[in-house]
Amino acid sequence: MILHKIGVSHWRSLLDEVTLGPFSEQLNVIHAPNGTGKSSLFEAMRRALFDAHNVSGTDIAAVRPWGRDLSPSVFVEFSENGATYRVEKTFLSGASAKLLQLENGKFQPLADSRNADSRIREILSADAPGRGLSKQEHWGLAQILWAPQGDLQLQSISGSAAERLRSALGVQISGDSGGRLEDLIKERFQTYFTPSGTGYRKGKNAAPIISLQERRDAAQSALATLREKQEAFEEASHRVEDARHRRSQAKNEAEALRDTVKRSRAEAERFEKLQSEKKLKREAEALAKQRYETISETIEQIAKAREEIASLTQAIEKASQRQNELEEEVANAKKKLETCRSSRETARGKRSRSAELQKKIEAARDYLSCRSNSDDLAKRLDKLGELQKNLAALKKQRSEIVAPDAETISDLRKWLGKRDAAKAALAASQIHLTLTPEQPIEVRNLTDDSKARADSVKPLTLSGDELVEIEVTGFGRIRASGPEGGAEEHRQAIAKAEASIDKLSQPFGQSDPDALQLLREKAEQSNRDIKNLNTQIFDILGADTADQLAQKQNELSARLSGFETTYPDWKNQSPVVSELQTRFETLNDEITSEIQKAEDAFDTQQTALATAEKQLGELSAQLKADQRSHQSAEERLQALSKDKLTDPEREKAKSDALMEWQAAKQKADEAETELASIPGDPSKDLEKLEKQRTALEESEEKARDEEKTAEGQLQVLAAEGTYSKLTQCEEELADLEERILRENVRTEAVRLLHDTLAACKSAVIASIAAPVERAASRMLSRVVGPRLGNLRLTQDFVPEAVAPERSESPVAITNLSGGEQEQLFLAARLALATVLAKDQRQLVVLDDVLNATDSGRHARILNLLEESSDHLQIIILTCHPERYRALDTAEYFELR
Template identity: 40%
Template structure:
């Protein structure tokens, strides 16, 4: 037994050592990925901090200020008096009153415009003095509005180094891209952390390292070559079976010896009982012999008496045979014959009475039929029978038609459901296996195309959805809805609306769901309503809308 316990202990230690090694490698890989993700997140945040860009609200204010400035300029242009000169030959003109005063060159055939308010005065040397005026407008007010807009625009755009709207929008778009990169990097990091911290992973790795070293203290050879758990399990099992075999053989020998002892004890008791019975019979026979010999008769007298008794018995037997022969001549026993005849007579009397009563009833019925006119009633009855037979045939034909229609509709419906359900089950099963692995097996859908059961690969029987966790159920329903949409959307693109369908899914499977949604979006139009947009930041090509901002 000690050898068996030792073999089992070594096999169990080897199994735990290998599991510890696998977990150590897994944790180390996760830590490496977390460190890389933290580094990438830090770089993204650094780029975002360096990049100065207006947010949506600031950009909206800048657009309004530019619009106010342009509107003021338009009002200024509308308020100015314009004097246009088209000379026939080159020369010059002196602007006496206007926006810009002084001499301006004139070129033959080219229009030259002079602007001013409330009037424009220009003099062409040795030719004419021109004066133009119009309605008096508030041009100074518009100039103040433009100057105010220019000042506010400068205050708003100085931090960004440009007042060009296209450039500012480009900078803002770049900021959104950097924000998306930060969100994506943070989502990847949170997915790897799965609600834990890096220190917790490091502490878990140290624990596995300590456990692994403790095994190596007892089994130093495992540090060079990992133990073969299958071989050790086989050795432990062989030792256990050998021990069980020896125990069973010992128990069999013990049972055999015990059975033999029990049999010998039984035989002893039987022989003792038989000995006691024999002693009692001997005693009884002796008492009987004493009783028979107590009458004082001799042996010859007893033999003579026995001979007389035997002869009397034989004579009685002969007489009995003669009487029996005489009785046999009568056949059945007379008493029994009389009883049977009396019973038959009684039955005949009863039948006679019943026949008389039946005769009276039939006579009364015959008289009733004679009074009713039997031939007319017979004809009417035959017509009614014929009519009922026709109605029966019509109803039978109608029932057959209804049955045929029902069978046809049922068959068509079954074929239509099967034509859709089989592709849906196949596609949904593949999608679910990508998300949750092959453990859940194949999905089965009902007539309403809702998932009804799953058939795991480990067993052949269907399992209801109540046996699945909340996360597995919502992943199963998501896979089924996407599969149904793809089957129905083969001819044209379909819209799929998902309303917070991933509230119970863990971060590990959430990353796989994101890949599935990215691929499905190439064939379907997917709309996701959620209160947790951060869970979907991993979607690279998704467009996010904040409903509160849109409503405001």
């Protein structure tokens, strides 16, 4: 397919109709900034060629311009298989479709509505998308040749497109006999297996082995059931015997346990009585001990309180004396600190001198910067005025040039060729009579009653449509005739061509296409010169306008004037910042040194004051704490002495309490010794024995019930005759296993034959992809070097890996960098396109690709594109046209 022209209107951001073309059959670059409709143009072309005009849904509704009730429309002119077509489609409201074919220089209707949709897909060998919009797998060869924005990766190729590739490579998978054999094997294979080969065929026409397996499964299930019943019979027999043994044993153990329980009950009653006596005696011991400890603790605390009061009294006296000394020391430190503070403030006051000098330095820097900016701005304004003057002259010159576009020149050449061809045909269809007299004669043309004079030895030719008859003075008449018809048709063709030539050339005053081409090139050169000047003006202005630059110049002048008013000597002599800075640094060092000395003295005295105040504060806090502790000790001593006893009386009470405690302790120890003579806890032993006896009685009852139940189950199972049925089922299962084994050998033989044929066929298909792999690998090596090795394609020509020389196994494409991946997929698409262009030139569309490719590799890719354009029509959509300016043979179309 070759694209000639495309027009789009009311499509996303494209409101007004935009028409591009005619396109070159080699390289074309469509460029525009982001968001101006490049990808929309490509999208509209795809929808026109592959989608039904009456498709509905949110996806097609999204192409309607935002907030507008407009019907998106598109037309595409293209050639395929030697014929030229025009597709016109409107979507959504008023949906319509029309297909036209170029006949005798004019597009004539070929199909409309649904017939047009189907006919277009038939021409392009595309697949119908079903419901909704088409996807890449429906585009036929375009899924290989066209790369939408952000989708350069080639993930899959539909079966029809892959078949076209194989056909282009001229490879035939099998002959007639091979095809018949393949059909027979496939038919037999499908008798046993599903079409995918993943399992046996099921359902109404299931494989024979399925029926055998189902019968085997049923037999296995029945055998398992019978075995379970046989096992249940044997288990029932064992349960009867076990239940009888457990019942007998539980009865004997329960009878033996009754006497032991009686003896344990009497021992438990005696144990409980001794425990009660022990508890009462231990409580009496605890009370006596508590009384003794209370008296001892009181005597001890009274002694400690007296010692603490004496110690605190001595500490309070020393702290009061030290407090007076520190108060005098703090007063002296405050006087010295005030003297240092005064000296420091005097030194800091000298900072104003250095601040004034610092302000002058900053003003000098601003003054010099303003002057530099003012000079640069004056140069920019002078250059801007010169460029604007030249631009006005160029625009005036361009307005005086009336030049045709490329389509007009092409049409003019076409009509000139038709006129010359018609003249040649007219001359060929006429009768021509040539006279060469020996002396001058007068000839009368009787055909149109005109006269002519023939000079001596000079030929005179007279022409006519069907008859030429002349009369020569002194000689007579001469008549020549020929076949009738044909001349008038050629005259009409000449008249039509001349009328078209006059119409096309009338605005330009001449019909020479070469001269008009020179005029067009002159106009384009003027346009380029104007664009260049506009670019230079834009570079000078930047983000400003000329008025804004002038305003900035005025502002700078006003600031300079203000500086010179403040510092009048700068008018004649510009300030030297370095000299001012040296003066500032010298003065600043002197002032800083003086301030630092005063600061150090102030800090030293302030530290001394803080230290004295801290010591005074800590001492005062400690004194207050000692006074509070002294008062607390006296209060505690009074509380301990509230019993009004003397120290000897307290010592006697302590001795009496000790004797009482020892007597109570002796009685409690005697009771505990008697209790310890009884081993363990008889009450706990009795409780366990009671539970054990109850459990034995319950076990005996339960064993009796289980024995009866097991006897009933054993009788039921014995009546079913399970053993004979089990033997019969095992024989039937063995027979089915043997039949399944034979059938499995037969089906696996068919599978092996089928898989062998498929493997051979896959090997042939793999050999088809080899030429494409080599071509793509050569292209990729030219771009990235030999590092990646050879490209590997699947049987359906989809890139899947590379084979570097240093790697023992292929490397997946996902392990490559983003730039290398897009370079690899571009090389693969160009290689496949070269194969498809074997019979006729094909269209390759690249929408904003190579975004991750560096400039060095991009230049090498441009060489590949130029070479590929010898047999491919390539259209590149980009927002960076400067990256493709090196394509000398490319046609550039700016989309605005």
